[in-house]
Amino acid sequence: MAGWTVEVDRAACLGCGVCVAYAPGSFEQDDEGQAVFLDPPADPEPDIRMAVDGCPTGALRLSAAAADDRDRADYEKKA
Structure with missing residues (x-):
């Protein structure tokens, strides 16, 4: 995912672990149960x-x- 990162809104994160289930090599939960995006990510971009x-x-x-930015705009249109 060259040029991409994932931002985590800690106020919105419930710590449910869905992100870890889908991409365990790219997300983990910290001591407070909040999502953390790992750099570099170890999962394929689709995951x-x-x-x-x-x-x-x-x-x-x-x-x-x-x-x-153009790629992000294309992705956001699909979402």
Whole structure:
């Protein structure tokens, strides 16, 4: 996922672990049960996108570097 990262809204995260279930090599839960995105991620991009899309509270958001804004816009249209 060159140029991409995942932002976690800690206020919205319930710590349910859906992200860890979909992409265990890219997410973990900290001592407070909150989602943490690992850098570098170890899962394929589709699994990471599924984790972001599967978050029941919308606490996860894909964030792209400036060079990838068009790709992000395309992704957000599909969501």
